[in-house]
Structures are given as structure tokens and as C-alpha cells.
Amino acid sequence: MRGVAEPFRRDVDGLTGLLILAIVVSNAGLMPTAAAPAAVECLFVVAGYLVTVRLVDACADGRPDLVEVVDRGLRRVVPAMLVVLAATTLLAIVVTPPGELAAFGLDLSASVLLVANIRFADPAFAAGHAREDSLLLHMWLPSALLQLAAIGTAAAAAMHRFAPRSLVLPAVGIAAVLALGLVLLSQPQLERPGYLLTHHHAWSFLAGALAALIALPARLPAWGRQGLAACALVLIGLAVLAPPPNGQSLIGTTALGVAAAVAMLASNAHGPTLAGRLLALPPLRLLGLMAFSLYLWHWPVLVGARLFVGEDMPLVESGLAVGIAFGLGYLSWDLVETPLRREHMKRSWRLLVGGMASAVMVIVGVILTASGGLPERNPQTAQLEESLHRLATRSQRAACLASDAALPPAADCTDGPGAASGGAEVILWGDSQGAHFAPALASLARDMSFSVRQITKPDCPPLLAVAQTGRNAADDVECATFTEAAIEEITRQRTTRLVIIAGLWSRLTDDRPIAGADPGPFTLLADHATASESVADSRRVFARALQSTVSEITSRGVPVLLVGQVPELGFDVVTCVLRARFNERDERACMETDTESALARLAFSNGVIQLIADGSLMIEAYLPAHSICRKGRCKVAHGGTPIYADDRHLNDIGSTLLAGDLASMIAPHLFASSGPMPPQRPSRL
Incomplete structure (x- = not known):
């Protein structure tokens, strides 16, 4: 040598x-x-x-x-x-x-x-x-x-x-x-x-x-x-x-x-x-x-x-x-x-x-x-940054985003008048995309007198019996354990009247970018029948897994509300606004997004959600994109303040803006047999 x-x-x-x-x-x-x-x-x-x-x-x-x-x-x-x-x-x-x-x-x-x-x-x-x-x-x-x-x-x-x-x-x-x-x-x-x-x-x-x-x-x-x-x-x-x-x-x-x-x-x-x-x-x-x-x-x-x-x-x-x-x-x-x-x-x-x-x-x-x-x-920018950070933090409560296979504690992640009893009439289950609906549901729980529990884990879609190819094996096992624990908790609860399922579905069903931007990590799904090697395979697994997951819940007599993903922007609107404000640039460029490509990434998952909902009286579909995007434009800000915490998650304002839509979907399940429904908040979008 x-x-x-x-x-x-x-x-x-x-x-x-x-x-x-x-x-x-x-x-x-x-x-x-x-x-x-x-x-x-x-x-x-x-x-x-x-x-x-x-x-x-x-x-x-x-x-x-x-x-x-x-x-x-x-x-x-x-x-x-x-x-x-x-x-x-x-x-x-x-x-x-x-x-x-x-x-x-x-x-x-x-x-x-x-x-x-x-x-x-x-x-x-x-x-x-x-x-x-x-x-x-x-x-x-x-x-x-x-x-x-x-x-x-x-x-x-x-x-x-x-x-x-x-x-x-x-x-x-x-x-x-x-x-x-x-x-x-x-x-x-x-x-x-x-x-x-x-x-x-x-x-x-x-x-x-x-x-x-x-x-x-x-x-x-x-x-x-x-x-x-x-x-x-x-x-x-x-x-x-x-x-x-x-x-x-x-x-x-x-x-x-x-x-x-x-x-x-x-x-x-x-x-x-x-x-x-x-x-x-x-x-x-x-x-x-x-x-x-x-x-x-x-x-x-x-x-x-x-x-x-x-x-x-x-x-x-x-x-x-x-x-x-x-x-x-x-x-x-x-x-x-x-x-x-x-x-x-x-x-x-x-x-x-x-x-x-x-x-x-x-x-x-x-x-x-x-x-x-x-x-x-720049004190003004610092003040704005602190305000936007608070809005983002409230929409992604750290205590209710599981960091391991254990479910978030019920005591910390249940809102509404009945929270102290330990039961929940509504359960929100999902990943970080699901978590950003928590502020709206917490507000509705207080206004409409019901209890809601949040069960969420980042990067862990609410789907049973699937694996994410190319992912760290330990993370995959942890997610699977969390998902099984979530289903067990949902079916164990006797007070539950509705389960809301939400996720970052595009990460599993579409790898196309938004206006040339990086769409983020795309993960192929696999199950016992398909070892995914393409987006088409992953889509088939997604459709089967979502149907199977929903059926597991409805078979216990609990209705399900399937929630579509909010449109992705292709850029972090908060970062864009802060940089524009700090460097004294026009912020209007931060309020524009490519609506066509954003909606295209949601087309398949929204179609599957709607198809599953159409096949059962116990399943309903709510597609937020229909409220956020109208007349060829997707709403990015409200009153000059961003409604997104980043490029794909709503902040507290964005979540609250959807409260009226969610109220109309939730109320029939809570009050159909218990007297007149309380006043419902109109959608502000």
C-alpha cells in the first residue's frame, strides 16, 4: 500500500x-x-x-x-x-x-x-x-x-x-x-x-x-x-x-x-x-x-x-x-x-x-x-414580528403537538365548558395542518358550550396502516404507534359526537411545485397491498387508507368530518412581510400567490375527501380552499395582517376566519336532539 x-x-x-x-x-x-x-x-x-x-x-x-x-x-x-x-x-x-x-x-x-x-x-x-x-x-x-x-x-x-x-x-x-x-x-x-x-x-x-x-x-x-x-x-x-x-x-x-x-x-x-x-x-x-x-x-x-x-x-x-x-x-x-x-x-x-x-x-x-x-x-418591525409570532404560536400549541408516540395530555388540550370532566364531544385529530384549526374550535367550544379535544402530531398523517417510504424507520414506527393510540382513544370515549380529521394531504398526493417554489418534502405512502414507487401508487394508498380510517371510526357510530387542506402559498408570507417592512419595500407583493397551482395541488385529495363523504350519511366534507380562494384569488391577509403562520399553516386569525364554516358543520351533530341550536357565527371570509 x-x-x-x-x-x-x-x-x-x-x-x-x-x-x-x-x-x-x-x-x-x-x-x-x-x-x-x-x-x-x-x-x-x-x-x-x-x-x-x-x-x-x-x-x-x-x-x-x-x-x-x-x-x-x-x-x-x-x-x-x-x-x-x-x-x-x-x-x-x-x-x-x-x-x-x-x-x-x-x-x-x-x-x-x-x-x-x-x-x-x-x-x-x-x-x-x-x-x-x-x-x-x-x-x-x-x-x-x-x-x-x-x-x-x-x-x-x-x-x-x-x-x-x-x-x-x-x-x-x-x-x-x-x-x-x-x-x-x-x-x-x-x-x-x-x-x-x-x-x-x-x-x-x-x-x-x-x-x-x-x-x-x-x-x-x-x-x-x-x-x-x-x-x-x-x-x-x-x-x-x-x-x-x-x-x-x-x-x-x-x-x-x-x-x-x-x-x-x-x-x-x-x-x-x-x-x-x-x-x-x-x-x-x-x-x-x-x-x-x-x-x-x-x-x-x-x-x-x-x-x-x-x-x-x-x-x-x-x-x-x-x-x-x-x-x-x-x-x-x-x-x-x-x-x-x-x-x-x-x-x-x-x-x-x-x-x-x-x-x-x-x-x-x-x-x-x-x-x-x-x-x-427598527422598533416597528420588531413589534409587528412579535405580534405575528403570537398569532402563529396560538395556532400551533406546543403542548398539544405530540413529540413522541404518546397522545397530548387531555387536561391541557381540551377546551370548552366540559373540559374538566375529561370527556370531549368533539375530537380534532390530525398533523400540524389539523392543529391550526384548534383556535377556531376552541372559540366555538366556548361560544356554543361544547368540549373539544386536540390530538395532533406533526408529520404524522391521521391514516391507519400506512408507511411512509424513504422515512426514518423509527419515525415511521412512532407515527404508527401514535395513530393506533389516537384511534383507541377516539373509540374509547363515550361522549364523542364528532371526529374532525385534517392533514397536510398534498405532501402525500402531489409533488408538483407552486409557481416554481419548493413544495416541501413529498412522501410516498405504502401499505400491505402496495409498495409505492410513484405518485400514482401513493395516491391509491392514500385513498384506501383514508377510507379505512374513517370506516374504523364510523363503525362505532361516531360521525366524521373530513377537512381538506388549506392552499399552500409557495412562500412564507410572514417572513415576506417582515422583510418588506424592515427594508421599506411594498408589502403587496407578499399578498399574491399562484392560485391555479395552489389549488391544483389540492385537487386529488379534495376529490377523494368529497367522494368518501358522498358515500356515507355519517361522513361530511369541508374544503377550506372553497372559502379561502374565490374569484381566482386566494386570501392571504385580512385587514392587512397575514392569515398564514408560514406558507401552509393558518395563524390564529386565519383559523378564526373559518369558525363560521366549522360551526355550521358541527352544530347539527351536537344539538340535533337536545333542543334549539345556539346562534352560529357567520363566516368572515
Whole structure:
């Protein structure tokens, strides 16, 4: 076993440059978004290769200076990263409202400490603000790469000291297989936060390490190496440009790219091939040399431009933003990276200066978060943000959104005059989409003198005997346990006169975007009869499961009110309004949505709900979209205040606006045999 003969290969620089270029133009919307995940995984291959080559060379003379290996890596990464983080912090202070700036403070501290991927993988981050508009979201990649490099260096030091060299190659191979097995078992998805965690990319990093440890035989014919390299380059291009497979699984999309990247690195180990010479051309090599700085700059420039413009940028503006990122990336590489990679000062001084600068950035992040995002910059926006946050919080009561398989406590999640008795005449069952009807039902319970209990769990549709393909197995089991417990509680209650079922149905039945926006995670449903491989399969499972779930309840003599989903907007209206108010832009653009595509995503689920309701006297259907969307427009605000908490959930105002509709549906079940009905609140929409 030996390292690659030429540690600093020009073709590797060119390959790195092309991969970073694919990520940049994909994030800018200039090419299919499928480019990013495949290119990212190939970057992990290249990183694993380079780290392993340097470690093997450091160990070659028997006395490795691993500290020098780490120091060289930090000189490449830290200076440019700190410059970009400082500039991005100034940008955030100028263009982001208080809540976003407070969240940015956490992002900043995590980025400096190289744990940004852990921060962004936290579900609380995804729920707290718009992930795609976080100025530092891209820092997950350097964090994950450096974590793997640190683990690899520590492992190399341990193996060099305690294990014979003959065990290194088998150990790396076994580790790569185990890491790949972990990914296959967990089935990460593009939208799932877990994709950002380090262990999901260890397999490709270790594949790069194997490419460095196993060189192709020198006696391999030249035409064989030439053909292998050419095929590898073509396959990398195909993997990067391939559309995402059904179910959004990353494994199928990236495995080809990873294998091709390994082949490319190995085929040029004994000298450049024609494909290697192509990658080593001066423009591509320059692109590779400045690739890290370009990557660091591109995301803050793109997001900053969107924050400043206040809307999705056309291709021309996106291209201009990419050009600006290229310019800043080149300057950063030329004026920051290159000079500081040379040893102008002692290692101890470098560590001291770098440590102090990093500490200052962490402290700045803490101050931004602790101060609530410097609300004194714009007190009016801060006041509006607090008001909208209260409205959103009331529509998604944390205590009544189950975090595990246990049902929310009845004492905390039952409203109305009869709440103290422990029984409920109306039960609201659903996911977070169901939860946002709770304020309206609580208000009606007080006005109409009945009790209502909320049984809701985020990302857990109220459907019996289904599995969500591509989902974490533990989450699937937890949801199934919660659903069974909900049915058991519903059928156990003797006081229940009506069960209201509501869910985020489009996530299970339609993968089309809204006016080009990301529709969010789409999950294929499977049951005992169908292992879903397409949207059509998932729709069939949805229809069967909803019918079966409703039948399970009505067979006990309890009527069901099936509630359709509210229209999705394709953007977070609250974030849009706050940014417009903070930057003194026209807020009217935040009140417009693509009604046609929004309603199209609801067409199938609404049709199934109506069909099920038409087939039984004990089932009724309520489709909120018919009230929210009229005359070709969907209502986004009431009296100038948003009725949505984000892009797909109503806030307290939006929920209350539907109270009149809900009252007319509920009243007959509660008062048909007990005297005259109390006055019903008219719909305010």
C-alpha cells in the first residue's frame, strides 16, 4: 500500500472546480437542482482522496507530523471562512429583521465552531425560519468535510501507532461498506435535515480514501486508463445532471457519481490521461484553486440578493449574482487564501490570531442572539414580528403537538365548558395542518358550550396502516404507534359526537411545485397491498387508507368530518412581510400567490375527501380552499395582517376566519336532539 505518487494533481483541481461550479449554478437556479447533491457527494470523494494522500505522505518516512497536516488544512480554510463570515454578518445586520438576525447569530456561532451541519439538521431550525434563506446554510458542507478530515486524521494517527500497515486498507474498506450500509438503511432524502449530518457522507469520503490507497496497476494498458478516465468523466457529468429519482432518495442519484469520481482519481494515478489533461487546463485549474472561496461567497451573495430584491430573481439577475460571487471568490483566493497559506508567521502565532478571530465571531453571534436580533434597528418591525409570532404560536400549541408516540395530555388540550370532566364531544385529530384549526374550535367550544379535544402530531398523517417510504424507520414506527393510540382513544370515549380529521394531504398526493417554489418534502405512502414507487401508487394508498380510517371510526357510530387542506402559498408570507417592512419595500407583493397551482395541488385529495363523504350519511366534507380562494384569488391577509403562520399553516386569525364554516358543520351533530341550536357565527371570509 502506498500513496499516490503526485500529491498535488492539476486534474484534481479541475475536477474540484467543475463540481463547485455545478453546485453554484444549481443553487442559483441556472441548472437543474439535481446537480447539487451529486456534485456534493463527489466533493466528499475528492476530499477523502486529498486527505488520505497527505496522511499517507506524512506517514511515509515513519515519523508523521500530523500537526503539520492539520495546520496546512486550517491555513487553507480558516482565513477565507472568517472573512466571508464577517462580511455576511454585516449583510445580515443590514437586511434581516430581528427574528432572522437572532437566528443568524446561532448560525454564525455554529459555523465558526464547525458544527453548522448539526445546527441546520436540528428540526427546530427547520421549523424556526426559512431554511433556504439562511445566509449561512451552505456552511454545513465545510463543517461536515472538516469533521470527516479530523476523524480521518485521528484514525490515521491511531493506526500508525497501534496497527500494522497491512490492516489500513481492509479497515478503510470495511468502514466504507458499513457507512454505505448505514445510509441505505436510513434512506436520507434531499429535504430531510438528517442529510446534512456527517455520517450520511462518510461512505463517499471513505471511497475517496480507497482511491488514494489502491492505485490501478502500472502495467494497465494506456488505452485502458484512457478509456476508464473518459468514461468516468462522462458518468460524473451524467450523475450531476440526472433528475432526482422517485421518492427523492439521494443514493441512486449519487452512487454513479461517486463510483465515477473514484475511477477518475485512480485512472490518473500513474500520469495524466486525456481526460485528466482536460481537467488540468489552466482555466479549470484556476477555478479549482479558487473553488473554496467561490463556494463560501456564492450562497451569501445569492440569498442576500433575494433578501434585498424581495422576490425570486430572474435568470439575468441570478447570473449577475453568480458573477459577483466569482469576483469576490477570486479576490478572496488571491488576497486572503494564497498569502496566508504561505508561512509568514510561526505556527503558534497563527493559532493565536486565528483563535482570537474565531472567538470574536462566536461572541458576535451570541450577542446577536441574546439581544433578540438588535430590535432597536427598527422598533416597528420588531413589534409587528412579535405580534405575528403570537398569532402563529396560538395556532400551533406546543403542548398539544405530540413529540413522541404518546397522545397530548387531555387536561391541557381540551377546551370548552366540559373540559374538566375529561370527556370531549368533539375530537380534532390530525398533523400540524389539523392543529391550526384548534383556535377556531376552541372559540366555538366556548361560544356554543361544547368540549373539544386536540390530538395532533406533526408529520404524522391521521391514516391507519400506512408507511411512509424513504422515512426514518423509527419515525415511521412512532407515527404508527401514535395513530393506533389516537384511534383507541377516539373509540374509547363515550361522549364523542364528532371526529374532525385534517392533514397536510398534498405532501402525500402531489409533488408538483407552486409557481416554481419548493413544495416541501413529498412522501410516498405504502401499505400491505402496495409498495409505492410513484405518485400514482401513493395516491391509491392514500385513498384506501383514508377510507379505512374513517370506516374504523364510523363503525362505532361516531360521525366524521373530513377537512381538506388549506392552499399552500409557495412562500412564507410572514417572513415576506417582515422583510418588506424592515427594508421599506411594498408589502403587496407578499399578498399574491399562484392560485391555479395552489389549488391544483389540492385537487386529488379534495376529490377523494368529497367522494368518501358522498358515500356515507355519517361522513361530511369541508374544503377550506372553497372559502379561502374565490374569484381566482386566494386570501392571504385580512385587514392587512397575514392569515398564514408560514406558507401552509393558518395563524390564529386565519383559523378564526373559518369558525363560521366549522360551526355550521358541527352544530347539527351536537344539538340535533337536545333542543334549539345556539346562534352560529357567520363566516368572515
